Amino acid sequence: MGEFTLFEMLRIPTYDNEDYATTGRVTIDLEKCNGCGLCAKVCPGKALYVAGEGKDRKAHMHADFPQCMSCNDCAAICERDAIFVSVPYFFPFFFKTQGKGEFSPPRKF
Amino acid sequence: MDDELSTELREMDDELDEMLEGEDLAPPQGDDWNPVEKVILERRSVRKYKDKQVPESVVRRILEAGRFAPSAGNCQPWKFIVVRDPELIDEMERDARRMCRLFRFFMDWRTSPLGYWIPWLLAQTYIRLLHHELHPIPMGAVFAISEGNLSLFHGAPTVVFILEDFRGVSKPKVDIGCCGQNMVLAAHSMGLGTCWVGTIKLLTFTPKWRRRLGVKFPYKFCEAVTIGYPVGHPDGMIPRETVETDWYEDGRKRTTF
Numbered sequence A: 001m002g003e004f005t006l007f008e009m010l011r012i013p014t015y016d017n018e019d020y021a022t023t024g025r026v027t028i029d030l031e032k033c034n035g036c037g038l039c040a041k042v043c044p045g046k047a048l049y050v051a052g053e054g055k056d057r058k059a060h061m062h063a064d065f066p067q068c069m070s071c072n073d074c075a076a077i078c079e080r081d082a083i084f085v086s087v088p089y090f091f092p093f094f095f096k097t098q099g100k101g102e103f104s105p106p107r108k109f
Numbered sequence B: 001m002d003d004e005l006s007t008e009l010r011e012m013d014d015e016l017d018e019m020l021e022g023e024d025l026a027p028p029q030g031d032d033w034n035p036v037e038k039v040i041l042e043r044r045s046v047r048k049y050k051d052k053q054v055p056e057s058v059v060r061r062i063l064e065a066g067r068f069a070p071s072a073g074n075c076q077p078w079k080f081i082v083v084r085d086p087e088l089i090d091e092m093e094r095d096a097r098r099m100c101r102l103f104r105f106f107m108d109w110r111t112s113p114l115g116y117w118i119p120w121l122l123a124q125t126y127i128r129l130l131h132h133e134l135h136p137i138p139m140g141a142v143f144a145i146s147e148g149n150l151s152l153f154h155g156a157p158t159v160v161f162i163l164e165d166f167r168g169v170s171k172p173k174v175d176i177g178c179c180g181q182n183m184v185l186a187a188h189s190m191g192l193g194t195c196w197v198g199t200i201k202l203l204t205f206t207p208k209w210r211r212r213l214g215v216k217f218p219y220k221f222c223e224a225v226t227i228g229y230p231v232g233h234p235d236g237m238i239p240r241e242t243v244e245t246d247w248y249e250d251g252r253k254r255t256t257f
């Protein structure tokens, strides 16, 4: 978190520079996943794909800069609770995330 | 004396707050969600639709929910265009894709035939002028659309365009937001899926769709919402980042998440 420095305010990073930007990451429980492919269909960043045959058919995340915006849509549609976001996306400088805490489901206060 | 005591108590309180901060507390267990909260919390954007068309009466009811949204000075700065013709939707998809390719031609320095430096400079210039549109995430969408991996309307059978009357009171775009959110929540409560499509901006760089859909002064394109029956069960409560909240009460400031 923290404050923005003047340098950060002025430096606008451009799209997907692999050198410093990190995209969201999901964790896929390969035990639970049955490769139905729903998550890959709904993913807005097209960050997921299904591969493998028969029993080994599982969802995977593209290794090469998946455009994951950590929206958790995949977690919402997965009927087997096999997938969830483990790392939120992060862009540096001007687009740096601020004022956000841990991931949490809706809380009943 | 009293003052001292209260400062001391306050300090102790602050210390306790600090100690508790970051600790894994059991989630609070208040009352169950009421139906409205459930609709709000379970709604997810839907990007995969069944072919089945939504009945007209249902779409009309959704528009009613939008009509009764709050707006600054009751100015109601909106107008709706409902598109349910697959040919029209396809044509928009094609145009959006073409526009994305054009963007890439001029600004994607890794693939552009213009070489490295010209697109790089253009990208650096335009991102300063249009940092909302050229944010890395929509840029990712632009790449995906240009490659045909993503479609503008996700195959939805009904698209509602919300036009903005730019003479509206105060901040018409905020009112459009309220109006659209009323509609998507109403749609969700009827078992439908919806997705906001801001990328219709791609269709507004040329006058073609303004002419085709008769968008004239004082209206302009603002947002679109896709409506249809979702594939699978995309709705559900999911974890999401908590948000830093400053809280002023009892003469002091707390930060909660």
Ligand code: SF4
Pocket: A028, A032, A033, A034, A035, A036, A037, A038, A039, A040, A050, A058, A059, A077, A078, A079, A080, A081, A082, A083
């Ligand atoms: S939706 Fe769940 S079960 Fe289906 S492929 Fe994705 S992770 Fe696997």
Ligand code: SF4
Pocket: A024, A026, A042, A043, A044, A045, A046, A047, A048, A067, A068, A069, A070, A071, A072, A073, A074, A075, A085
């Ligand atoms: S969190 Fe969202 S963007 Fe990331 S993989 Fe899941 S559906 Fe795709």
